[in-house]
Amino acid sequence: MNPSLRLRAAIVSIALFLAFIGIWHIATRGTGTVATMTPEYAKLMGLTATAGKSAMPGPLDVGAKLWEHVRRPFYDNGPNDKGLGIQLGYSIARVGLGYFLAVIVAIPLGFLIGMSPLINKALDPFIQILKPISPLAWMPLALYTIKDSGLSAIFVIFICSVWPMLLNTAFGVAAVRKEWINVARTLEVGTVRRAFTVILPAAAPTILTGMRISIGIAWLVIVAAEMLVGGTGIGYFVWNEWNNLSITNVIIAILLIGVVGMLLDQVLARFTRMVTFPE
């Protein structure tokens, strides 16, 4: 991408953003006095009834609230009032743990499937049936067997991130160029060394692509999982604020979910670039 294109794209992005904020602001601003009433009554009714203000918060409301959150991300006033930093921390920790477990299961198993046609064929029916199951469908079973809501959420993350990694690893390993394997064979390289010096680097870009898909899915699923299990996490926060009818906080949470998801994806994208080799 040449610099002038990048610059022009940035200008268009900013223009679109400002247009969006502007329209949002106009659509939600007050329309002036719509009803005259005694000041006490007006105070009770709120701006929606008196000044024609939309119930939907405007960008300025959201901005102000966001600034409040940014200044105090880690406060803890009991179970239903924690800082956004703490809630995001819980979610990221759950995703990280479930994802990590999925990595240590999926990559060795994927290697096995990719290297052994027998195991590939033997496990195929199980994978085909298990893969399309919505991760949330496991939730009751997880809650019943694990008997801990936090661990159940981690299990759900594990189960949803395991498939893309498993399938990509198996595919990447099976698709390693025959000639590279032959090089290792003619050099009498043993199975373990071959796995680490030829198959792993050759399959790494495919494996990392699977891991990148997985982290995306895990981040999608954690919000829904936390809405179900409750207690902590950004998903629970969204649901809780909806019950409080604080649309401002819901919007802020949505925004932050997007930002964190993007950051997670960028981290994996960077790792993918690191292991990708030009041919």
Added chain:
Amino acid sequence: MTDKFISIEAIAKRYPGASGGEIAVFENLWLSMARGEFGCVIGHSGCGKTTVLNILAGLDEPSEGAVIVDGQAIEGTSLDRAVIFQSHALLPWRTVLGNVAYAVTSKWRDWDRAKVKAHAQTFIDLVGLTGSEHKRPSELSGGMKQRVGIARALSITPKIMLMDEPFSALDALTRGTLQDEVRRICLETGQTAFMITHDVDEAIYLADKIFLMTNGPGAVLAEIVENPLPKDRGRTDLHRHPYYYAVRNHIVDFLVSRSKTFATDFPGHDPRNVPVVKIGKPELVVASGPEELNQASWPGLSRPSTSS
């Protein structure tokens, strides 16, 4: 053929056919080479050259028969038999040095880094890649990649070098220089080499013996042509040698006509005693057609002397 350093004995390779039966790429194939010899195999595409080479490398197994190298039946691949692949097969995530060092550490597992590096460097220098050690394969030209492939094969100081059309993907100029390099290295080190090619001139320049294979399926080793050109031949004045056109015509003639009709023309062909063709006097080539050449140049053969 007194010293049989490589001896391919009665190997066959069969694949399951389309209609349940088996298709034999070749049956009962015998071939032997002496230590320090350079052998080239020529034959049409699909006749089974790569299959023979892969069996010799240990990358493939014959359906029947055995390969004996240095008095021992081979089992699988070995660091004694280095392969130079047609597609160079470099590991793209490793540098030039990394690729050669990978081979070196595979052979000498207890060597330390410095020793591996020094050894690898020797062979990188040998193939003329000094200064490109830290480049990745993607930054190299086709000829340079194949040089790395050669350095990697030589670095493990193998007893035999196996080459499957190593230069066929290169342009003529690069191919020429690499042929020079390979010839120089083989002469200097007394390397035994087995190479597949479809370039007749390449075979005449490099080989001591040229093995001619007929078309498959059911390919046979039809003739062994002994190269009449002197050891100190040069690539550029090859065509000036009095025997050059005789050998060349003989091989081209084989590829054009006899490779297809061999089975019907010579029903009594004995695969254990493949006729050795020694190209005779060059005057005969000038004066007569290939039939006479064949007659004149196969003294004392146990086969009918007219071929058609």
